[in-house]
Amino acid sequence: MANSASGESIIGRVVKIVSAFDDRHPAMSVAELGRRTGLPVTTTYRLVNDLLLERLLEREPGGDIHIGTRMWELASRGSKMLGLREAALPFMEDVQAVVQHSTTLGILDSDEVLYIERLGSDRTIVDITKIAGRLPVHATSSGLVLLAHSPAAYQDAFLARPLTKFTETTLTEPAALRRHLAEIRQRGFAAMPGVIVPESSGIAVPVFGPDNTIRAALSVVVPRNEENAPARVPVLMAAARGISRALGLARRAEGDAPAKPLKALFAVHR
Amino acid sequence: MANSASGESIIGRVVKIVSAFDDRHPAMSVAELGRRTGLPVTTTYRLVNDLLLERLLEREPGGDIHIGTRMWELASRGSKMLGLREAALPFMEDVQAVVQHSTTLGILDSDEVLYIERLGSDRTIVDITKIAGRLPVHATSSGLVLLAHSPAAYQDAFLARPLTKFTETTLTEPAALRRHLAEIRQRGFAAMPGVIVPESSGIAVPVFGPDNTIRAALSVVVPRNEENAPARVPVLMAAARGISRALGLARRAEGDAPAKPLKALFAVHR
DNA sequence: TGTCGGTTCCCGCTCAATGGTAATCCTCCT
């Protein structure tokens, strides 16, 4: 579906263009955009112009292009992300205030962890999570929690793929991972000695929705050598329950089906 | 630029489709989407399919369509919105904790106020602001603050247009508005008795960037009958200065030009 | 003055996008 020589559709090319921007490259010239996307020069200019007209991109005084306000607005307005984020934010603040290290909220998307909110702190050591950033599932505490509570079919499919070993401690063999996931379900949390950045380690707990399926993972990043890391867990769990409750209330307020009681929330399922 | 009978480009139609979703309609069938956008049925199905392939839209179990996670991710990743929001959030939390009513952060976009962050509260009375929501400039305290510190040329253009009168107290005549804007610049804040919702009223202060141009408006919504509304102003101003400083630091950290001192920050300019 | 990179303009080719019609698949309702 495309007029293009390369066989891409317009939409695909637009995605390419928008994808060229990230926190490291928030603005660039059209020519550079063309280079980064690999699109023909003329085509890049034409598409960028169309996107400028719709205000999905914006041109700044210098001539450089950056993602437009409209794009953010459209993406946010109808997104379910906002609901989850808004429900979670107050609880995340509480956690952040107590733990004093950065607190993140992540979801499972395209076999990766996508962080949708993050509260940093000055004390935060090394923490590579960014809002709208991605990290591998099997190498993060958030990812393991999300995976542990996902449907069996999904887990099987995930574990069937080869996994990259980031450090010595990264689990990559299906059997070992399965055992670890079971442990996570039993304990109710995942603790990961910094897999990507060795100095820090993460602790994550699951956040369930009104239908008792997993929605997100709430996690904190603490220094690795900290001895009382498990002491953080109760705070996280309490916060996670709070978020679940808030999600239920939000749904009920919309005149939706009444939320089920949260009794069996932390029960092991699968 | 369009193959379509109506003369729209694909991109324009995609925007139409995405725009059909809002917090009141977060998901719908493709047929309904076609009706809401006014696009031909077949075309709607084809475009939606393309968008599903790119994961800009997602299909939920029931078959309904909603905005995809990818859309939010792409829009957020390269957006300057995140920087502003992240710099502002801690200060907004402080304000929210003290004032006990909902705190919002808005920017000027397409001659309207676009709210990019909002911290609500249970005590919050009536507050129609929503994240990614829009309100008219001349009828909100945020809008007036933003307008008051905008370039003269922009103000002139804005005031040249006819303005809708929402209630008795809405200022719509250019002369009166100009006087009001001057007052806002002098006082350093804008106070608006609820123009759209009569029971509440808003107080807003400007947030400046490192280059001393206005970036956003920080505001709170308080009950209208509250006598000590102006007492909220100092808290807001302090927070706004904090945000400005955070913005400057963020830029400097990127190895950018060093930020100017914030001395003349609240000076009247124009 | 000349070079170089970014940007705009021009233009003929062509196939992707279009959108009507019709068939199919649902889910309710009778």
Place this chain on the structure above:
DNA sequence: AGGAGGATTACCATTGAGCGGGAACCGACA
């Protein structure tokens, strides 16, 4: 069961929007 009404998929002839190479233009820098 039957069938009415809506949503979704399948089919297909038509055509102009999208394509992209090339050249001209512009502005910065040496």
